[in-house]
Amino acid sequence: MDELLDVAEKIKRIEIQGASNVAKAGIKAFADYLNSISFSNKNELTPHMLKAKDLLFKARDTEPALWNCLKLIIKKVNKSDLKAEADLKALVSKSADYYISQISKAKIEIGRIGARRIANGMIIMTHCHSSAAEQILIQAHKDNKDLQVICTETRPKLQGHITAKVLTDAGIDVTMVVDSAMRWVLRNKDVDMIITGADAITSEGTVLNKIGSRLLALAAAESHVSYYVATPLLKYDTETVVGHLTKIELRDPEEIWLKDKGRPWNLKLENPAFETVSREYIAGLITEVGIFASEQISLMFEKYYEI
Secondary structure: OHHHHHHHHHHHOOOOOOHHHHHHHHHHHHHHHHHHOOOOOHHHHHHHHHHHHHHHHOOOOOOHHHHHHHHHHHHHHHHOOOOOHHHHHHHHHHHHHHHHHHHHHHHHHHHHHHHOOOOOOOEEEEOOOOHHHHHHHHHHHHOOOOOEEEEEOOOOOOHHHHHHHHHHHOOOEEEEEOHHHHHHHHHHOOOOEEEEOOOEEOOOOOEEEEOOHHHHHHHHHHHOOEEEEEOOHHHEOHHHHHOOOOOOOEOOHHHOOOHHHOOOOOOOOOOEOEEEEOHHHOOEEEEOOEEEOHHHHHHHHHHHOOO
16 A cells, blocks of 8 residues: 555656656556455455545546556456456456556557658657657657757746657757747747647547647647647546546646745745647647547547447
8 A cells, every 4th residue: 555655646746747657657556556455355356446546546637548547457357257366466467567568559659650740851849748749759750850849848847858858868959948938939930740748638629738738739720830649549538428527737836936935925826737728729639549630539549448
């Protein structure tokens, strides 16, 4: 349980960040916890699975990749005819390993597919930190395409610094700008394409991503620049199909301005982590199974996964 609690807390504090990394860490902690306990049968295992799932679900409001994988693992256990503790633990471990592997494979395939959309000499803009978007850019560079990348710093947690470091370490030509320079960049730097990641996708094809993503999409529409979203299918929020709304996480105001750094005592701060990008602003989702319109996400998810 200690490892599970530790991972949940690290997810909450964004010490583990990036939806793929969150999902892999959460799945591993879930499986390790279930393998550490004793039970006599599936009925005794079930409350432990639900307890661990709920703990990880509550760590952050917008992590559908982790949620989907845990629900799929629990479904496999519930549908199995296994009874012995050792057999059930083996099934949990096998299922966890499978979905962790699927997440890693998806990123590689997204890179291959997305890189085909990048022509030699292109200028690509991105926002925040997405391992899927990074993979596309790195793959295009490996394919000997000359490209430039412009990334935002992504306040207040500066995830854009991670993107900049990963891409420069890969040998890519990278320029960083402040978030508020998004429109200026699109008007002055001949950007050919925007590629960001996604934290969640609703049944209507709306993408939730880091705050500032919609501003970037609106500026892109004004400048007639295509906005693509790199994402594995597992980012689809299955709860939205039955009417539930994906929550926008409000984070600690201390991330913006620390109390002991001269912040007025009566100043109110709002720190939303995400915002929506409507499907009409999205040229396509770049996924492990191909590129398609964002409103097709429900159909494509159901084709490959069953929850």
